[in-house]
Amino acid sequence: MKKCKDFCDQLSDYLDNELGANECVLIEEHLEKCAPCALIFESLRTTVLVCSEGISDKVPDEVRVRLKEFLRINCRAD
């Protein structure tokens, strides 16, 4: 019999579609009837979502300019 911890250990793989159909069904059934695990799943899903959205890929203008100059000098010297 699987315990809550066993299900929680699979949630990351579940989010990544790395589990088989049977395992997915077992997890989904468990999440429907276990509020603490459902909460952990939701918070894990929210974590992954905010990580994907929350970190800027903006390069400071001065870094961008220096990179361009650096590459023009060094690549063309090759």
Added chain:
Amino acid sequence: MTDIQLSYDLDTKWLPNYLYSDNIIFLGVFFPEINVAQNRDLIMEEDLQFINDTLRGNFNSFERLVDKYQGRIYRHLRKMVTDASLAEDLLQDTFLSAYRGLNGFTGASSFSTWLFRIATNAALMYLRRERPETVEYDDKIFSELSEVLPPSPTFVATPLEILLSMEGKAKIEEAIDQLPVIYKSVVVLRDVEGFSLEEVASIVGASIPAVKSRLHRARNIVRETLTSYYMEKGLSRNL
């Protein structure tokens, strides 16, 4: 000269499902995987065109690749080494190495995977040399030390606009920054950059089971950090 061709199988699972959800519903949602594969195909075709043009001597095409990827590479390096000045040095090294090694790019992986591998290796080489204690991390010890935080509705009930506010984003960055490098690299590559598990494994030079294990721990550490933060802040509109 023979042009590099798109020659590998497309993996339609390359991005995680939650990126296609409407941010509310996860289970049972429809995911437009075919369109994702087609978009990816177009991106790679464009990259290959730039690469082939660069190899023919058109430096402007290489600059197009730099423009396209510098933001993601810089973000990845900032997360890996934390220090902005060092990340800039590594950014320059990465693109110079890519330019010099472009002849060796076979098209067996996507250009972005290849480029992130160069950047990751550059960062890891630096860290192993200058800060070995940050790289030589014992998975087992960390696993034993981490405790599971009791679930709380506060974090998940916090509106997305607060989670992704300036303060919220700073907390996400802080939560990721506190991770050991081996965990930080996988969570950034997978959850921030959207690489598949196979691609992450290829970039960091680890097995897929190792990547999954690190990802599981990294996500849960970040989750617990954010959960604690929002429990303390009590920002939920439901409180």
